[in-house]
Amino acid sequence: MQLLRLGPPGRERPAVRADDGVTYDLTPVTTDLTGEFLADDGIARTRDALAAGELQPIVVDGVRIGPPVAGVGKVVCIGLNYRDHAEEIGAAIPAEPVVFLKTPDTIVGPHDEVLVPRRSVKTDWEVELGVVIGRTARYLETAEEALACVAGYVVSHDVSEREFQIERGGQWDKGKNCETFNPLGPCLVPADEVADPQALGLRLWVNGTLRQDSSTANMIFPVAELVRYLSWFLVLRPGDLVNTGTPAGVALGQPEPKPYLRAGDVVELEIDGLGGQRQVLGQA
Structure with missing residues (x-):
């Protein structure tokens, strides 16, 4: 379902x-x-x-798919959560999860246009497993308690502008919160229909070239630990989204000249059992 x-x-x-x-x-x-x-x-x-047969079938061909969750309260993101990604960009393996926030108004549909910000020279891609919260998570003690708070899973694209993020001072917020920087969907798959969130393949292509090809098995901090950990620093509420990090293969980790995104590029991404996305890049 x-x-x-x-x-x-x-x-x-x-x-x-x-x-x-x-x-x-x-x-x-x-x-x-x-x-x-x-x-x-x-x-x-x-x-x-x-x-019970109470629902009527509908025709969906040609109909836009929106983000699968309405009114997301907050988007909590985890940085450097794949060892190979940390290594490719020369970052130390974190001892605890690296946490940052994106604003909910960055969320768009899975096939909506993604806008390259004005003056951007380093717009980057990041396929991620998104975790949607279904119960309030507050001061959780165990992995079991944490997973009980998960409503389902979704494909999330944590688009980033690396110059804004890394070279313009302060925290990461400037490079993470540009408009359209979090395509979400196409669907929300209930948690009990995902046998193991740590055994999902995730892939991303740019203009037909495979750039990311990994598995959630390679996370440093798994889903259960992330939800448990976060619950000690903030309250996760139903409808909140947790982006769990990206594997190696981002533009930032490539040799020079790094293949950052430009208007007209096509990005496609997918996660096993959760569907796929396709965005054509436009110019803000």
Whole structure:
């Protein structure tokens, strides 16, 4: 089962794709896929409605796919969470998770245009496993408690501008929060339908060239530890998103001249079982 939001920006409607590939209108169950929906057993109610035949099939060909979660409260990101990525950019392996934030208004749909910022010379790609929170996570003690707070998983693209991030002073925020810098989706897959979040292949291509090809098995800090750890520094609430880091293969880690993104480039990315994204780069 996959949860989706379909339609123009700001007017998306909830839908569910069943295991047989048929997509159904989810408005009899909820007006939108919000944190409140996730916290209120919305996934279970969706399964019940599907099983009872209460939902009507819909035609989705040619319909825009929006971000699969509406009204994300905060986007918490983890840097340097793959050993090979830290090594390729010459960074030390962190003893604890490196944490930074992105603003929720960076989130766009999985196939929406990504804008290269004005004066940007180092716009970069990062395929990541996104974790969507379904229960409040606060001062968690165990991995089991942490995973119980996860509603589901999603493909997340943590687009970055490296000059803004690294060379312009201060923290990373300037290089992480440019408009359209977090395509999300296409769907939210419930946590109980992902057998092992630490055994998912993730890949990214730029203009048809494979740039990233790895597995979440290579994370330094796995999903359960990230959620547990974060809960001691901030409260994770239903609908929040955790971006769990990217593997090696980013432009920053390539030999000179580094192949940073330009307007007109095409980026495609995917994670096993979670679907794929495709963005054409535009100019802000």
